[in-house]
Amino acid sequence: MVMYADIVFVTNAVIDYTLLVATGTVCRQPMHRGRLLLASFIGAAYTVFLFFPPLSFAFTFIAKWLFSCLMLFIAFGWTNAWTMLRLLAALYGASFFIGGGLFALHYYMEQQSEIVNGIVVTHTGRQPALWLLVLGFPALWWGVRSGYRALKASRQTDVQHVRLEIELFTHTVACTGFIDTGNRLHDPLSRAPVTITELAVWNEVIPEALMAQIEAGMPDTGQLSDEEYRWFERIRFIPYRTVSSETSLLVALRPDTVRVYTESDIYQPEGMLIGLRPGTLSSGGTYQAIVHPQAFAGEHHLAS
Structure with a gap:
């Protein structure tokens, strides 16, 4: 040979x-x-x-x-x-x-x-x-x-639910999130991805007067106190199109830190916005947030 x-x-x-x-x-x-x-x-x-x-x-x-x-x-x-x-x-x-x-x-x-x-x-x-x-x-x-x-x-059916932690000022909000691979919502200016949470998970965090205005869909700076205005500075308005092709605005917050916990990994996406949606996202109450898939990009991976 x-x-x-x-x-x-x-x-x-x-x-x-x-x-x-x-x-x-x-x-x-x-x-x-x-x-x-x-x-x-x-x-x-x-x-x-x-x-x-x-x-x-x-x-x-x-x-x-x-x-x-x-x-x-x-x-x-x-x-x-x-x-x-x-x-x-x-x-x-x-x-x-x-x-x-x-x-x-x-x-x-x-x-x-x-x-x-x-x-x-x-x-x-x-x-x-x-x-x-x-x-x-x-x-x-x-x-x-x-x-x-x-x-x-x-395996996606086993890992589609994650734990979401959001830090804003001195507050931490935690809830269960659902990984929606079809979520393509971005801020049109900064191109930041948007994760949507139920407004109710923020009940104990956002000032009551500002919460009422967010539920109404359009916060009014003229009626806010100094503490509420500090929160208003973190608000962004994200245009989106509904199923019926109507254009609307989603109120979103710019948090300090977002962490996503899966069964074996931790991700910390940078620059992610948190949309606030009145009502419930899951009919069975199994999750309170729809997590943007960009949160799981490799550069956001912290540990496993």
């Missing part, structure tokens, strides 16, 4: 890059193309040990584990041990899924390629590894990504 180092290197570099992208996607890590490319090239450079039998110790479990940690450190950096363990689990999970699929395709298509010490190699006079990479790998990657999205969507 003759192995071509260039084909082995390129094949494994592309595979490593895709596995790192899959790992970052599953673990919701910020990804930088340059770091991913560097990590995938270093991972592919691991194949050089295949051509030097005296370096066979590099194919031990400990050596492979350390090399995997190095690739993840280069690709995503270091945050803490728990995050590194999650990344390792995701990397090996993706490797087992996609690697197992490639191995099955190899036998199904009777290609003259094989896996030696975890490295895809090809025989002389044939280019099956290239066909395997061009056809099989994208198909398997699409399958894994689609399966992950389907699993994530199926």
Whole structure:
């Protein structure tokens, strides 16, 4: 058997890059193309040990584990041990899924390629590894990504309710929120996303006179005290279109801090406005807020 180092290197570099992208996607890590490319090239450079039998110790479990940690450190950096363990689990999970699929395709298509010490190699006079990479790998990657999205969507019913905490001045308002992926309400001037809460959750916080004016739909600065005017300075008016295509104004507050708690994560979206809606949002009273999906952007993630 003759192995071509260039084909082995390129094949494994592309595979490593895709596995790192899959790992970052599953673990919701910020990804930088340059770091991913560097990590995938270093991972592919691991194949050089295949051509030097005296370096066979590099194919031990400990050596492979350390090399995997190095690739993840280069690709995503270091945050803490728990995050590194999650990344390792995701990397090996993706490797087992996609690697197992490639191995099955190899036998199904009777290609003259094989896996030696975890490295895809090809025989002389044939280019099956290239066909395997061009056809099989994208198909398997699409399958894994689609399966992950389907699993994530199926779990949406379990995580669609979150805990919402809003801080304004010295007050903290807490309620249950519903994640509405169809909510696209923004402030037309600042483009700040708007999360809507029931006005009733603010009963003990907003001054009574101002609360009555908000319920009426248009606060009047001429009838407000100094304390109430301080609140009025935090008010914004958000135009929106109703189901019947009528345009109306939603009274919103600009809070100091907004935090969203899911079962395992905490998010703190910056610049989010809180719309105040009289009446109830849920007929069963299961939630009191409709949370804008932009609250769960990666840059707002605090902890998990």
